[in-house]
Amino acid sequence: MPSLPLWLSNTRSLIGFTLLIFIVGAALLAPVLAPHDPNEQDLINMLLPPFWVEGSDAAFPLGTDSLGRDILSRLLYGARVAMTVAIFATLGATLLGAFLAHLAGYFGGWVDWLIGRIIDVWLSFPPVVLSLILMVGLGAGLWNVILAIVLVDWTRFCRVLRSEVMVVRRRDYVSAARLLGFSHVRTITREILPATLPLLITLMALEMGIAVVVEAILSFAGMSVGNEVPAWGQMIADARQDVYNAPSTLILPSFAVFVTVFAFNILGDGLRRSLDTRLTQTERA
Amino acid sequence: MSLLSVNGVSVAFANALGTFTVLDKLTFELQPGKVLGLVGESGAGKSMIGRTIAQLLPNRFHVTEGDLRFDGRDMLKTGAAEQRALLGRDIAFIPQEPLAALDPVLTIGQQIREHLDHIGRGAGRRPERDWRKVAIEALDAVHLHDPAGVLDKYPHQLSGGMCQRILIAMAFLSQPKLLIADEPTTALDVSVQARIVGLIGDMQRRHGTAVIFITHDLRLAREICDDVLVLYAGKQVEFGPASEVFERPGHPYTRALQLAIPPAAGEHRGLFTLPDRMPGLMSLKQMGGCRFAPRCPLAEARCHEVPPPDVTVGPGHRALCHKPEATPGIAPPPALEHRHRDPDAQLLFRARDVSRHYITRARLFRKPDTFPAVRSASLDLAEGEFLGIVGESGSGKSTLARLLVGLEGTSGGTMELLGRDVSGMDRGTAAFRRENVQMVFQDPQSALNPRRRVGEIVTQAMEVMNGSRADRATRAAELLQEIGLSPEMAQRYPSQMSGGQKQRVNIARALCTVPRLLIADEIVSGLDVSVQAQLLELLLHLRRERAMSIILISHDLSVVRYLCDRVLVMYRGEVVEQGEVDAVFANPQADYTRKLLAAMPGEGAPAAEKFAAEEAFA
Ligand SMILES: Nc1ncnc2c1ncn2[C@@H]1O[C@H](COP(=O)(O)OP(=O)(O)O)[C@@H](O)[C@H]1O
Ligand code: SF4
Ligand SMILES: [Mg+2]
Numbered sequence: 001m002p003s004l005p006l007w008l009s010n011t012r013s014l015i016g017f018t019l020l021i022f023i024v025g026a027a028l029l030a031p032v033l034a035p036h037d038p039n040e041q042d043l044i045n046m047l048l049p050p051f052w053v054e055g056s057d058a059a060f061p062l063g064t065d066s067l068g069r070d071i072l073s074r075l076l077y078g079a080r081v082a083m084t085v086a087i088f089a090t091l092g093a094t095l096l097g098a099f100l101a102h103l104a105g106y107f108g109g110w111v112d113w114l115i116g117r118i119i120d121v122w123l124s125f126p127p128v129v130l131s132l133i134l135m136v137g138l139g140a141g142l143w144n145v146i147l148a149i150v151l152v153d154w155t156r157f158c159r160v161l162r163s164e165v166m167v168v169r170r171r172d173y174v175s176a177a178r179l180l181g182f183s184h185v186r187t188i189t190r191e192i193l194p195a196t197l198p199l200l201i202t203l204m205a206l207e208m209g210i211a212v213v214v215e216a217i218l219s220f221a222g223m224s225v226g227n228e229v230p231a232w233g234q235m236i237a238d239a240r241q242d243v244y245n246a247p248s249t250l251i252l253p254s255f256a257v258f259v260t261v262f263a264f265n266i267l268g269d270g271l272r273r274s275l276d277t278r279l280t281q282t283e284r285a
Numbered sequence: 286m287s288l289l290s291v292n293g294v295s296v297a298f299a300n301a302l303g304t305f306t307v308l309d310k311l312t313f314e315l316q317p318g319k320v321l322g323l324v325g326e327s328g329a330g331k332s333m334i335g336r337t338i339a340q341l342l343p344n345r346f347h348v349t350e351g352d353l354r355f356d357g358r359d360m361l362k363t364g365a366a367e368q369r370a371l372l373g374r375d376i377a378f379i380p381q382e383p384l385a386a387l388d389p390v391l392t393i394g395q396q397i398r399e400h401l402d403h404i405g406r407g408a409g410r411r412p413e414r415d416w417r418k419v420a421i422e423a424l425d426a427v428h429l430h431d432p433a434g435v436l437d438k439y440p441h442q443l444s445g446g447m448c449q450r451i452l453i454a455m456a457f458l459s460q461p462k463l464l465i466a467d468e469p470t471t472a473l474d475v476s477v478q479a480r481i482v483g484l485i486g487d488m489q490r491r492h493g494t495a496v497i498f499i500t501h502d503l504r505l506a507r508e509i510c511d512d513v514l515v516l517y518a519g520k521q522v523e524f525g526p527a528s529e530v531f532e533r534p535g536h537p538y539t540r541a542l543q544l545a546i547p548p549a550a551g552e553h554r555g556l557f558t559l560p561d562r563m564p565g566l567m568s569l570k571q572m573g574g575c576r577f578a579p580r581c582p583l584a585e586a587r588c589h590e591v592p593p594p595d596v597t598v599g600p601g602h603r604a605l606c607h608k609p610e611a612t613p614g615i616a617p618p619p620a621l622e623h624r625h626r627d628p629d630a631q632l633l634f635r636a637r638d639v640s641r642h643y644i645t646r647a648r649l650f651r652k653p654d655t656f657p658a659v660r661s662a663s664l665d666l667a668e669g670e671f672l673g674i675v676g677e678s679g680s681g682k683s684t685l686a687r688l689l690v691g692l693e694g695t696s697g698g699t700m701e702l703l704g705r706d707v708s709g710m711d712r713g714t715a716a717f718r719r720e721n722v723q724m725v726f727q728d729p730q731s732a733l734n735p736r737r738r739v740g741e742i743v744t745q746a747m748e749v750m751n752g753s754r755a756d757r758a759t760r761a762a763e764l765l766q767e768i769g770l771s772p773e774m775a776q777r778y779p780s781q782m783s784g785g786q787k788q789r790v791n792i793a794r795a796l797c798t799v800p801r802l803l804i805a806d807e808i809v810s811g812l813d814v815s816v817q818a819q820l821l822e823l824l825l826h827l828r829r830e831r832a833m834s835i836i837l838i839s840h841d842l843s844v845v846r847y848l849c850d851r852v853l854v855m856y857r858g859e860v861v862e863q864g865e866v867d868a869v870f871a872n873p874q875a876d877y878t879r880k881l882l883a884a885m886p887g888e889g890a891p892a893a894e895k896f897a898a899e900e901a902f903a
Contacts, residue, residue: 194734
């Protein structure tokens with residue numbers, strides 16, 4: 001497949017990427033695609049089953065929940081929250097984590113020591129506890145969820161990347177760049193970052209999956225977006241009381257979370273493989 | 286009866302483009318307990334011979350004709366299971382990269398135990414205590430310190446020399462009849478190399494093992510081998526007793542390789558530089574006559590058309606050439622004129638009592654533990670002078686180089702460049718130093734950014750000065766021209782170049798800003814002698830054209846003797862001796878210098894005796 005870029009010429013990345021195009025498409029086009037207003041309550045049509053079950057209504061293809069809201073529309077809108085959190089939380093965690101990782105790995109010495117100690121302290125809190133403490137402190141809300149994820153997960157980036165930066169930093173071409181008059185900033189951005197980028201991208205894909213799960217958990221606990229915004233975790237929470245007579249209300253949003261996380265993970269895994277082989281080819285051939 | 290007999294064996298590689306012969310009609314024998322050397326440039330097919338004998342050919346390679354007998358067995362007809370059993374038991378391997386051959390996630394003990402199981406002497410039959418005892422004895426036999434401790438270590442916690450010793454110990458565990466050692470010492474420095482070679486010889490004599498020793502170092506081959514096979518582009522061009530082959534080479538290629546090596550002692554002479562490179566696999570098909578003809582100094586019309594005959598040139602000594610009798614006539618170019626220090630030359634660089642301590646353990650409220658990598662080194666360098674720095678690995682050569690270029694700050698001492706103090710690390714000093722001093726790094730693999738094109742790499746210095754794209758392209762072409770590469774190479778990535786070409790790029794990058802002093806750290810180690818000779822010629826050419834000074838760090842003393850005016854000997858961070866090259870080589874003052882000189886292959890006593898093997902590894 002010569003027309004595909006290298007990072008996609010891998011079945012795993014391709015599957016992940018295709019799934020994500022659909023999910024992002026659904027999120028972007030939710031207002032167009034959704035047959036109903038996701039918050040519109042239709043008390044006559046409560047707990048309608050999805051189309052493959054007898055007694056369904058063609059106007060609500062995936063059925064309705066206990067308040068008669070259209071599940072398909074809520075899933076589509078829920079994708080918006082999931083994607084927003086995935087993208088912004090990951091960007092934030094990446095920026096913070098990668099910035100500190102490059103500082104620590106490149107300069108070493110006391111900078112590294114200091115950043116290392118901060119990470120140690122951070123990691124001494126279990127991540128779930130830390131995010132709950134943060135959410136209580138920050139209060140509910142979409143941007144606070146994002147902030148909490150950033151504050152919890154930047155250490156993951158920082159730790160993994162820091163050792164990678166240290167490996168690259170020891171290569172002679174980095175010393176050579178300094179000798180040719182490159183400033184520290186230029187050396188990091190032009191010589192080191194390109195080498196750590198594959199790992200960074202892979203970590204980002206995985207982090208997006210994690211962010212989707214964390215958002216689902218927090219909205220399940222009612223700590224994410226308010227009631228007026230549909231989110232997958234919330235849908236799962238709402239479906240709890242009807243789990244026996246309308247299992248699809250629980251299964252469908254869970255499945256949405258699962259597919260999204262799966263897509264991110266398989267993309268990350270595929271990226272890691274193809275970027276790794278590219279590296280082994282250029283660096284060892 | 287011979288242990289191994291190879292008769293007309295050819296090996297081919299098949300892909301979509303066709304079938305290519307990799308090894309062409311090899312014919313040689315190996316007697317039990319003897320050492321056969323395989324020599325030739327990299328890519329000639331040396332390792333492929335080893336793999337063919339062990340029946341470990343990579344995918345898509347297969348033997349197309351001939352007869353291969355090991356210990357009376359027809360190797361080409363034995364089944365896969367039998368072959369696997371033979372390997373490791375009757376045939377042992379010591380690969381080129383010791384670290385790659387050991388499993389990084391298993392301890393040395395676990396790996397030895399697995400190996401013992403494989404050869405059928407392991408834990409399966411003996412109690413737990415026993416395999417440890419066997420392993421410890423084996424490690425003790427290769428003079429490893431604290432063998433019991435080593436068993437619990439992982440490969441990355443050990444030095445290259447130690448890993449190589451472990452592999453030797455494992456190879457001899459099964460008392461094999463044949464040992465194939467693929468460049469076992471290329472990655473190690475002279476003194477470690479001498480010990481490893483001594484060790485293999487020792488074990489070989491003790492167990493009566495036959496050895497196939499693959500190396501590109503002719504001096505080493507001469508020293509340890511009974512017979513030698515010279516390989517060129519898959520052809521066996523010369524075969525015979527080592528003394529015969531090296532005293533009276535029948536093939537021009539053998540003679541050319543010999544003359545490409547700077548002599549370690551005696552008369553100075555020029556280096557014979559073989560032009561170009563060995564033809565690649567794909568182009569061999571089009572070559573009708575002698576494969577060496579394009580590079581052969583004796584080539585004539587028939588050489589290009591008629592394949593040369595296998596001529597007997599002495600007792601048991603054959604050469605594949607139309608006119609082997611003309612070979613002794615190939616003469617080396619005249620010796621370089623060794624210059625003595627010009628008293629009027631301007632002083633370029635001066636270092637006084639420079640030292641560097643590394644903190645090995647930081648402590649709160651107390652002085653940290655330090656390790657002195659360089660202690661009180663002083664040197665003077667005149668404009669246009671070539672200074673060599675020699676010493677074994679870990680002696681502080683690279684650290685001193687990094688101090689001189691300013692990649693690291695000193696812990697004490699002063700440095701002056703063109704009369705200006707450059708001991709500090711401030712911006713102005715750094716810029717001044719950068720303009721005048723540049724460095725060529727040791728390992729081209731690590732020194733060239735794999736993501737940049739060659740054109741970008743060599744003009745990297747202009748990136749900071751915001752040189753325009755067109756300017757950079759012009760400058761890149763100039764630089765590539767100067768170091769003997771074609772301008773089209775600018776579009777390549779480092780991975781698309783050979784080792785010698787990468788090293789040229791490495792040099793070109795340092796030349797971009799026209800420095801007055803070039804510091805070259807081990808830039809020819811591990812390269813073929815032919816490539817080494819080409820690079821040394823390049824440095825001499827640069828000296829003529831640019832009147833540059835060079836500090837050449839090398840563990841190969843003959844290279845320093847050939848190229849440099851003065852030499853500085855380092856041992857454990859200290860400068861133990863310095864002086865004019867001829868004086869130091871003829872009349873070494875320091876004990877360490879004498880030892881270093883004696884450890885050179887091809888000089889004096891056999892390798893085994895030069896360095897007592899039980900000496901600790903640095
Ligand atoms: N960053 C470092 N920290 C601690 N020790 C070091 C460091 N760099 C080099 N050394 C030590 O300094 C000594 C000299 O090393 P080096 O200059 O690389 O020697 P050479 O070039 O002769 O092989 C070695 O013992 C090495 O282990
Ligand atoms: S046959 Fe001719 S070209 Fe080949 S090695 Fe002999 S003299 Fe040289
Ligand atoms: Mg070194």
